[in-house]
Amino acid sequence: xxxxxxxxxxxxxxxxxxxxxxxxxxxxxxxxxxxxxxxxxxxxxxxxxxxxxxxxxxxxxxxxxxxxxx
Numbered sequence: 515x516x517x518x519x520x521x522x523x524x525x526x527x528x529x530x531x532x533x534x535x536x537x538x539x540x541x542x543x544x545x546x547x548x549x550x551x552x553x554x555x556x557x558x559x560x561x562x563x564x565x566x567x568x569x570x571x572x573x574x575x576x577x578x579x580x581x582x583x584x
Contacts, residue, residue, distance in 0.1 A: 526555075526562040535568060546571065 527535070532543050532552075546552040551574055553567040 523565045526557075526564060527568065529561055532563065532568065536572065551575070 552571040554563045
């Protein structure tokens with residue numbers, strides 16, 4: 515796992531929790547879901563994702579933008 519992984523990973527994260535982990539807007543999160551970059555599942559009306567899906571999404575963003583750490 516990448517650095518910054520929470521010590522006690524949850525089984526699922528909601529949209530607000532994603533926004534707390536990755537400083538992006540709600541619209542950006544939903545756009546990334548819509549275009550298929552962030553994998554999610556639904557439980558009732560809740561949109562949820564896993565820690566692994568969040569990691570995969572961040573890696574995809576870094577690869578697409580030729581990420582260079584400061």
